[in-house]
Amino acid sequence: MTALGVVGGVLQAAVVVGGAPLLLGLMRQVRARLEGRAGPGIGQPWRDLRKLLRKQSITPRGTTEVFRVAPVLLVAMTLVVAVVAPLVTTASAVPAVADLFVVVALLAHATVVIALAGLDSGTAFGGMGASREVTVLALVEPTALVAIFALSVPAGSTSLPAIVGTVLDDPQRLISPTSLLAAVALATVIVAETGRLPVDNPSTHLELTMIHEAMVLEYAGPDLALVELGSAMRLSVYLGLFTSLFVPWGIATTATPLALGVGVAALVVKVGVAGAVLAALEVFLAKLRLFRVPELLAGSFLLALLAVTTAYVLG
Amino acid sequence: MTSNSAHTGPRRVVSTVAADALPDRAAALLAGGARLALVAGHDDRPSGGGLRTVHLFVEPGTDVRTELHVHLDPDAPSIPSLAALSFPAGRFERELRDLFGIEPVGHPLPRRLVRHFHWPRGWYPMLSDAGPAPAFGDPDGPYPFRPVDGPGVYEIPVGPVHAGMIEPGHFRFSVVGETILKLKARLWFVHRGLEKLVEGRSPAEALEIAQRVSGDTTVGHGVAFCQAVEDALGIDVDPQARRLRAVLLELERLYNHVNDLGALCNDVGHGILNAHAQRVRERLLRLNEQVTGHRLLRGAVVAGGAAVARLPDPTVLAEAAADVAEIADLALGHSVVHDRFAGTAILTRDQATELGTLGYVARASGLDVDARHDHPVLPGELPRAVHTRTEGDVLARFQVRREEIDVAVATIAALVEHIHGPAHRTDPRGRRGAERSGVGITEGWRGTIVHRVELGGDGAVRRLKIVDPSFFNWPALPVALADTIVPDFPLVNKSFNLSYAGNDL
Numbered sequence: 001m002t003a004l005g006v007v008g009g010v011l012q013a014a015v016v017v018g019g020a021p022l023l024l025g026l027m028r029q030v031r032a033r034l035e036g037r038a039g040p041g042i043g044q045p046w047r048d049l050r051k052l053l054r055k056q057s058i059t060p061r062g063t064t065e066v067f068r069v070a071p072v073l074l075v076a077m078t079l080v081v082a083v084v085a086p087l088v089t090t091a092s093a094v095p096a097v098a099d100l101f102v103v104v105a106l107l108a109h110a111t112v113v114i115a116l117a118g119l120d121s122g123t124a125f126g127g128m129g130a131s132r133e134v135t136v137l138a139l140v141e142p143t144a145l146v147a148i149f150a151l152s153v154p155a156g157s158t159s160l161p162a163i164v165g166t167v168l169d170d171p172q173r174l175i176s177p178t179s180l181l182a183a184v185a186l187a188t189v190i191v192a193e194t195g196r197l198p199v200d201n202p203s204t205h206l207e208l209t210m211i212h213e214a215m216v217l218e219y220a221g222p223d224l225a226l227v228e229l230g231s232a233m234r235l236s237v238y239l240g241l242f243t244s245l246f247v248p249w250g251i252a253t254t255a256t257p258l259a260l261g262v263g264v265a266a267l268v269v270k271v272g273v274a275g276a277v278l279a280a281l282e283v284f285l286a287k288l289r290l291f292r293v294p295e296l297l298a299g300s301f302l303l304a305l306l307a308v309t310t311a312y313v314l315g
Numbered sequence: 316m317t318s319n320s321a322h323t324g325p326r327r328v329v330s331t332v333a334a335d336a337l338p339d340r341a342a343a344l345l346a347g348g349a350r351l352a353l354v355a356g357h358d359d360r361p362s363g364g365g366l367r368t369v370h371l372f373v374e375p376g377t378d379v380r381t382e383l384h385v386h387l388d389p390d391a392p393s394i395p396s397l398a399a400l401s402f403p404a405g406r407f408e409r410e411l412r413d414l415f416g417i418e419p420v421g422h423p424l425p426r427r428l429v430r431h432f433h434w435p436r437g438w439y440p441m442l443s444d445a446g447p448a449p450a451f452g453d454p455d456g457p458y459p460f461r462p463v464d465g466p467g468v469y470e471i472p473v474g475p476v477h478a479g480m481i482e483p484g485h486f487r488f489s490v491v492g493e494t495i496l497k498l499k500a501r502l503w504f505v506h507r508g509l510e511k512l513v514e515g516r517s518p519a520e521a522l523e524i525a526q527r528v529s530g531d532t533t534v535g536h537g538v539a540f541c542q543a544v545e546d547a548l549g550i551d552v553d554p555q556a557r558r559l560r561a562v563l564l565e566l567e568r569l570y571n572h573v574n575d576l577g578a579l580c581n582d583v584g585h586g587i588l589n590a591h592a593q594r595v596r597e598r599l600l601r602l603n604e605q606v607t608g609h610r611l612l613r614g615a616v617v618a619g620g621a622a623v624a625r626l627p628d629p630t631v632l633a634e635a636a637a638d639v640a641e642i643a644d645l646a647l648g649h650s651v652v653h654d655r656f657a658g659t660a661i662l663t664r665d666q667a668t669e670l671g672t673l674g675y676v677a678r679a680s681g682l683d684v685d686a687r688h689d690h691p692v693l694p695g696e697l698p699r700a701v702h703t704r705t706e707g708d709v710l711a712r713f714q715v716r717r718e719e720i721d722v723a724v725a726t727i728a729a730l731v732e733h734i735h736g737p738a739h740r741t742d743p744r745g746r747r748g749a750e751r752s753g754v755g756i757t758e759g760w761r762g763t764i765v766h767r768v769e770l771g772g773d774g775a776v777r778r779l780k781i782v783d784p785s786f787f788n789w790p791a792l793p794v795a796l797a798d799t800i801v802p803d804f805p806l807v808n809k810s811f812n813l814s815y816a817g818n819d820l
Contacts, residue, residue, distance in 0.1 A: 031586070034587065035586055035587045035590040036587075036590050036591070036594065037590060124469070124470065124471040124472060125471070127469075128471065128801070197584050198584070198651060201584040203586065204582075204584065205477075205478040205479035206478070206479065206582065206805040207473060207477070207478050208471075208473065208801050208802055208804050208805055209582075209802040209805055283586070283587050284587075285584070285585070285651070286580075286583045286584045286585040286649055286651040286652045286655065287583050287584030287585075287651070287655075288651055288654075288655075289654060289655055289800070289802070289803065290493060290800060290802045291493070291800065292654070
């Protein structure tokens with residue numbers, strides 16, 4: 001545990017928690033402007049959270065602790081990833097946790113917790129959403145693991161800071177087939193895991209078409225605020241990991257205030273741009289028929305597999 | 316078979332038949348190509364009669380309208396069921412049973428239609444001695460959903476309160492995985508008693524209510540009601556006024572079709588096309604306001620004619636149509652949107668015929684039903700749309716409506732040339748004194764709307780029966796949805812876009 005790691009971890013957590021709703025707001029605003037609407041401004045998700053936090057907490061009759069702790073666990077697990085993953089700095093507060101498999105498992109775990117809460121609510125929508133989410137998850141996690149694994153081959157380590165460090169030392173690796181294939185595969189993973197188009201429609205009001213939203217329909221008040229915050233943080237963490245892996249410049253390698261400041265600024269800019277691009281692309285997309293989603297995800301898994309193969313073949 | 320046959324008007328034949336002769340007469344009419352357009356119950360006890368049913372059959376093309384009146388014993392009212400002859404008849408009979416207590420004898424599925432669980436037992440609101448609604452309580456027995464059994468089958472209850480701004484309806488899906496085995500739509504959450512409300516009112520007052528049957532079909536129901544009153548009073552409406560009404564009907568069709576094309580894109584997550592469709596819709600609504608002083612065209616149609624502030628500008632409409640054509644091309648050129656629409660929830664031609672569907676739902680399944688041509692008020696003046704896709708899927712319903720937008724704009728442009736001045740009215744008072752009945756049939760944007768009115772000696776409405784096309788089309792939705800997946804339901808529902816309020820009066 002280094003000083004850089006500790007300071008960086010605290011900074012990362014603060015940036016992700018404070019910035020995640022703003023990122024969501026930015027993405028909604030980009031979409032609104034591109035559709036010719038005025039949009040509510042990028043601060044709207046924070047205003048929504050403030051409103052929800054002031055409300056009374058109610059839980060449906062018949063639900064158990066699973067339903068009540070799920071929002072906390074979702075935020076907590078995402079927060080752990082936000083602390084340890086290489087976002088602002090390559091040094092990790094807890095290097096052992098900054099491992100590829102641990103991070104992917106933590107993120108998947110958060111999804112499972114929410115799916116369990118959806119089942120626990122006992123409603124048809126909760127079960128339906130959980131069933132869909134787990135289907136997507138089962139197809140997405142192998143892709144995520146294999147894609148990042150492809151990137152770990154040159155580094156010779158599954159530690160995420162080590163992977164990022166290797167890329168920083170040798171930026172030419174970024175334009176290798178391995179890196180490009182893995183980037184496309186990971187982008188698909190992010191879209192599917194964070195419930196964006198074309199897999200899920202984050203802005204729909206149609207209960208029957210929802211995936212993520214269907215699971216959390218029963219939440220209200222502060223619990224809903226946590227779920228919304230957790231979902232926004234997941235999006236930020238995924239995009240942060242993506243940019244660190246493929247556009248690592250600016251990430252802090254020393255503990256000087258300047259380096260950390262640059263690291264934070266670089267993270268904010270990179271994730272902001274990535275989010276804006278994602279939102280802009282979404283304008284041109286429509287939601288896939290549910291049964292076509294596995295085809296998309298199988299395609300992304302194939303790309304990830306090719307990435308690993310080329311990583312070994314091309315060295 | 317027939318007794319007291321009499322002509323009332325050039326095209327309507329009214330016969331009084333004995334109850335047991337009804338099925339044979341109905342079978343002959345249906346075999347002759349007629350369609351059962353309306354079944355109304357009547358309580359004539361205040362004027363010294365008993366209970367009565369009126370079956371209205373209409374023939375497309377010849378536009379002969381045949382009414383079969385059956386007088387019933389008020390103490391034990393029953394009619395032989397026509398459900399075996401016509402599916403819509405079976406639904407009308409269930410409605411009769413719920414509202415009048417008239418028993419359809421031999422009905423294969425005499426379950427409740429309008430009456431929800433909490434309606435008091437034995438209380439029939441349309442009877443003249445029903446009185447004010449009694450307090451809820453003593454509910455009329457259980458009202459279960461038919462369970463679907465099997466490994467892995469589960470139920471999804473949706474509604475009647477939905478997440479979006481939609482009318483109330485409860486949908487019960489029986490599902491395996493994501494595939495719909497059975498869908499039961501339970502509607503009738505918005506029963507306002509409109510038909511009771513208009514009783515005893517003057518036609519002008521009743522028109523205000525008729526325009527509000529379904530908020531998006533102001534002109535359609537207004538025109539149908541006015542036609543019925545004019546038919547009853549023997550008023551011959553000036554062709555200029557008829558053209559003006561046709562223009563208003565097309566304006567209503569336009570803004571609704573544009574709205575729904577955008578909404579269909581939105582339901583597959585392609586929001587930008589919806590944003591643009593809503594922009595076009597807003598332009599059309601503002602045009603409506605310029606034309607009639609009301610964004611939803613309220614108040615322009617009156618008994619005896621129609622009056623607007625100014626005529627619509629065809630160039631504005633042509634621009635809107637060009638925008639919509641671009642939106643529709645972008646939608647269908649998008650491979651994912653096309654994939655979502657094509658082959659989804661097919662309503663076959665046979666199913667559409669059997670169920671008696673109307674409007675664009677029927678036309679998208681290849682049926683040629685259109686009151687503008689089957690029951691013309693402007694013979695030969697209105698162009699008829701030729702539909703390129705009639706497979707009965709969501710894509711076909713999208714295409715049919717898109718094509719109707721172009722036809723509507725062309726129709727308005729052609730008609731406006733022949734309308735001189737913004738107001739055309741005939742004295743709506745007509746002849747008084749006699750008790751008269753009249754039928755109005757018009758093609759609203761959803762399909763054929765039928766109103767049948769009976770006026771008392773004082774000129775007030777004694778009975779008005781309203782039939783919205785949604786009444787015919789709702790049963791088609793679950794049929795089309797068989798083997799469709801649950802997440803496609805909202806899209807399919809929107810492609811039908813049926814009225815809950817028009818269905819439940």
